[in-house]
Amino acid sequence: MANTPSVPETRPDGLSSGEFRAWIERSASLLGEAREGLNSENVYPVADGDTGTNVWSTVEAGRAALAGSTGGAGLPALFAQGALVGARGNSGVITSQIFAGIAAEFDSGLVAALCAARKKAWEAVVKPLPGTILTAISSAAEFAERCEKKNKVDVARAAWSGAHRAAIDSALNPPVPEAAGVIDAGAHALERILAALVEVLDPASAPLEGITFTPASVTACEGESDGEYEVMYLLASSDVEKVAKLRVDLDALGSSVLVVGDVPTWNVHVHTDAAGGAVDAGMKAGVVHRVRITTLTSFVASGTRRVITVANGPGLQEVLEASGVTVIAAFESRRVGVDEWIDAAEGAHEVLLLPHDKAGKSTADEALIVIREDGARAAVLPSRSPVQSLAAIALHDESKGFDAVLGEMTEAVAHARYATLAVARRPFLTFAGECAAGDVLGLINGDVCVVGKDLAQAACDTATLMLGEGGDLLTIVIGEGGGLALAEAVSATAQSVNPHVEVSIINGGQAWYPLLLGVE
CATH class of the missing domain: 1.25.40.340 (DhaL domain)
Structure with missing residues (x-):
């Protein structure tokens, strides 16, 4: 037939x-x-x-x-x-x-x-x-x-x-x-x-x-670049409005902007000086993966590479310094100044800046301009929490080239979800409902997702929400008002949600926040 x-x-x-x-x-x-x-x-x-x-x-x-x-x-x-x-x-x-x-x-x-x-x-x-x-x-x-x-x-x-x-x-x-x-x-x-x-x-x-x-x-090849980096990644998102906003955000950050595909898979491309900012914009639109960052400008590097991050507690400082990175101590949750980033980068030929919060990201972006003017190849990663910095630092490999390391560490930041347990100082309305002064808040990726009266319960509920989206590693950083018993309670809850999850507990010593959580 x-x-x-x-x-x-x-x-x-x-x-x-x-x-x-x-x-x-x-x-x-x-x-x-x-x-x-x-x-x-x-x-x-x-x-x-x-x-x-x-x-x-x-x-x-x-x-x-x-x-x-x-x-x-x-x-x-x-x-x-x-x-x-x-x-x-x-x-x-x-x-x-x-x-x-x-x-x-x-x-x-x-x-x-x-x-x-x-x-x-x-x-x-x-x-x-x-x-x-x-x-x-x-x-x-x-x-x-x-x-x-x-x-x-x-x-x-x-x-x-x-x-x-x-x-x-x-x-x-x-x-x-x-x-x-x-x-x-x-x-x-x-x-x-x-x-x-x-x-x-x-x-x-x-x-x-x-x-x-x-x-x-x-001569033709010596024209000015339209950005120091080419940033590409895949984005998983079913929210077309957020994807449309991503195009606008990337256009403000650089040029040669492409956001193509359809729900749920998109391919994102941009030439920009702000590689971390481009990935950060994608993280607001969905899940970022397969990050690839390539330097577009000609650069001859010799000498040292320096990874610089911030510790908001003495225990975190000790852990971070043991990993071989340069640490700016910012205890009592003080803001890191622009000059501190610049001073920490002095003498390095390649510099990776890992902020620990939104304010630190802002000053790092300002410092980046000066660091580059001084002749270093440099980038700010889109980290917002010490647990994201820890995830990125774990992938740093001195033997690899700058672009490869930047891409791998940036993807590690994108994949590390973070949470902060804090105590409300005043009453206000959150996405998770009304809270009163003294209530415990569980903030996941910066948004209030849990409001409770009991610290242990709020911490366990926050960990449950985070692991509900998957993850094989839970990092718990103990701060002021926390304690080992609280961390172990959260660990037990995590293992009831995912029996195969690996738990790492760090005595960070940070002020204001009883616990920081990270899921990878």
Whole structure:
């Protein structure tokens, strides 16, 4: 019995699932061959020489998602999701959105799919500019629409011609002046992807004549960066309003902002001087994971790396200093001054600042400007509690490069939920209900979640709420008004919630807060 063709195959410009898979295979091959040439053309948005690698890696991530599938109709969507999750760099994220558009209209034929790809790509970029991969996909879709013969071979060839023309034109009409005379690497990469489609549909045409690579000059690559760091991470969030706000927040922090995907998985990209702030913004929108931070500015480091944090109790100071970091003692919950951060960083060539509260984050951000002006590579991590600092410090590895350590420690902060047990000094209304002066408050990630009369009960309730969201390690830091008996009661409650949880108890000695809790 003959196989019934899928819906796309019944249209003159429709692709079969087999043709789509072959297109991806050929795209990966052509991009792999062109990778170094594309890297040499990388000027915009920052001349970091990785556009070819990023687009190729993104396509490879989507290709890997297809590896275990033998299905037909869902292949484009499966590829698009794999590309989204594995996207690398600005051009890689946009490429993932081009394929998301193709997947959305795959059954409607190649013309409709390319038009959807154009729409999806342009919507992804907060501040789009011409002369880029965006112009190339627009030109490809326009040429496909204008193609008189609506069969898939002619439509594919028309789309390739449009991208080919746009890529060449990008050297004459660049997104930024310093890119004049250089083919845009992202546009050129899309030309290679569409060339792969033509070669699959019309093998006799292979290989299509490509565009000669135009390596950027040293002068072009010396343009000012649009941020010290490229920050990328995946975000798990079902709150589209918070995701929309994240786009706005990131736009205020940097440039080349991309927040793409759909509920519940989003890919986030930004160029910024505030790597920690970019991750912190994501933490307010959902759960951040797979953090990757890359330095975009040229920097030659030699000498020491210094991790600097704050201890608000003598016991915490002892534990932190034993881990080999520089500690600013801020007992009695006093605010850490800007000069203290600067003084602690003096003489270091690489500096990582780990605040212990919101006020400390503010002064660390101010100090960061001076520390960088003094010639150090530096970043502020988005920590808000000593327990987050402890989680990050545990991953610090002197043998690893700055970018790798910054990414790993930042992700550790993002994954460490924190809580503070405090006593209300006055009555007020909280999200957990009304509280009176003297009531015990359990604040999780800064929000009041528990109000009670008994310290032990409030502490146990807070730990139960935290572990209800998962976690294998509970850190308990005993402070003024706490005690070992209280910590052990919380530990027992935690193990009743999760028998496999590991509990670490530290006598921190911090004022005002009987307990600090951390869950990883």
